[in-house]
Amino acid sequence: MQKVEHIGIAVRELALSIPLFEKLLNTACYKTEFVEREKVNTAFFQKGETKIELLESTDPDGVIARFIERKGEGLHHIAFDVTDILSEMKRLQAEGFVLLNEEPKPGADNKMVCFLHPKGTNGVLIELCQSI
Numbered sequence: 001m002q003k004v005e006h007i008g009i010a011v012r013e014l015a016l017s018i019p020l021f022e023k024l025l026n027t028a029c030y031k032t033e034f035v036e037r038e039k040v041n042t043a044f045f046q047k048g049e050t051k052i053e054l055l056e057s058t059d060p061d062g063v064i065a066r067f068i069e070r071k072g073e074g075l076h077h078i079a080f081d082v083t084d085i086l087s088e089m090k091r092l093q094a095e096g097f098v099l100l101n102e103e104p105k106p107g108a109d110n111k112m113v114c115f116l117h118p119k120g121t122n123g124v125l126i127e128l129c130q131s132i
């Protein structure tokens with residue numbers, strides 16, 4: 001793992017959260033994107049080397065909607081940049097971590113992604129990201 005790629009935050013409404021984070025971070029949202037496979041709208045902010053991704057569900061039964069229903073808005077995941085996602089997935093499986101997807105899948109911001117089950121990472125959902 002190279003560095004923290006971004007921090008994901010689950011929100012109910014991007015329309016309300018984007019202006020809030022623009023004020024908080026004193027920077028504009030640089031990109032929004034719909035990720036059909038995950039049924040989410042995303043919004044990205046960058047401050048220095050730190051990126052924040054806001055996630056809004058587009059489906060009342062989607063992963064983000066269910067997360068917010070259980071835990072409320074807030075920290076959803078921490079993503080780490082990797083140079084070779086397949087070898088990193090293999091390494092982590094050999095170390096006993098449980099992957100939530102067997103193969104990398106397309107994610108937001110031109111990344112291939114894989115998630116680790118939070119039960120094996122002290123309750124924190126971890127995402128591996130490799131640039132496409």
